[in-house]
Amino acid sequence: MDLDKIDRAILIALQADGRATNASLAERVGLSETPCARRLKRLEADGYIEGYRAVLSRSALGLGLVAFVQVRFSVHDRKLSDRFEREIQAIPRIVACHNVSGTADYLLQVVARDLDDYGTFMRDVLRVLPGVSAVESMLSLREVKRYAGLPLL
CATH class of the missing domain: 1.10.10.10 (Winged helix-like DNA-binding domain superfamily/Winged helix DNA-binding domain)
Structure with missing residues (x-):
C-alpha cells in the first residue's frame, strides 16, 4: 500500500x-x-505500526555506559549462530544486535552502569556466549543523535 x-x-x-x-x-x-x-x-x-512503547532514561536508571561490541566467530556454523542469537535474546543489557557484514559477525549495543560493571559483564557473559572467539568494544563518549523514529522517504 x-x-x-x-x-x-x-x-x-x-x-x-x-x-x-x-x-x-x-x-x-x-x-x-x-x-x-x-x-x-x-x-x-497493515503492519506500519508494530507497537507502542515508552522511551526510558538511561541516566535516571543508572546506565551511564553504552558500548558497541563487534563479535567474531572462528567457526561459522548455523547451529552455533542460532544458539548465539537465542541466548542474546534473553540478555537485557544487550539492547540491540545486528548480524553484519565485514570483519565482525555481529554488532551489539550494550548498556552498563559503569566501566567496572561493563568489564564484569564482558568477562562473565559476552566472552562465554556460544561461538564467540573475539570481541572488540567501542565505548560511546557522547550520544550525538538518539533514535528519533524512522524516516518516511
Whole structure:
C-alpha cells in the first residue's frame, strides 16, 4: 500500500508522541476524529505500526555506559549462530544486535552502569556466549543523535 500525505503525517506524529490521543492526532493532521481513527487502525493492521512503547532514561536508571561490541566467530556454523542469537535474546543489557557484514559477525549495543560493571559483564557473559572467539568494544563518549523514529522517504 502506498502511504499518502496524511498517513505519513500520522506516522510522524506518533513517532514524536506515541501517547497522543486520537483527538490531538486528528487535529495535528487536519482530519476529524473518526477518519483519523480509521486510518490509524488501518496503519496498525497493515503492519506500519508494530507497537507502542515508552522511551526510558538511561541516566535516571543508572546506565551511564553504552558500548558497541563487534563479535567474531572462528567457526561459522548455523547451529552455533542460532544458539548465539537465542541466548542474546534473553540478555537485557544487550539492547540491540545486528548480524553484519565485514570483519565482525555481529554488532551489539550494550548498556552498563559503569566501566567496572561493563568489564564484569564482558568477562562473565559476552566472552562465554556460544561461538564467540573475539570481541572488540567501542565505548560511546557522547550520544550525538538518539533514535528519533524512522524516516518516511
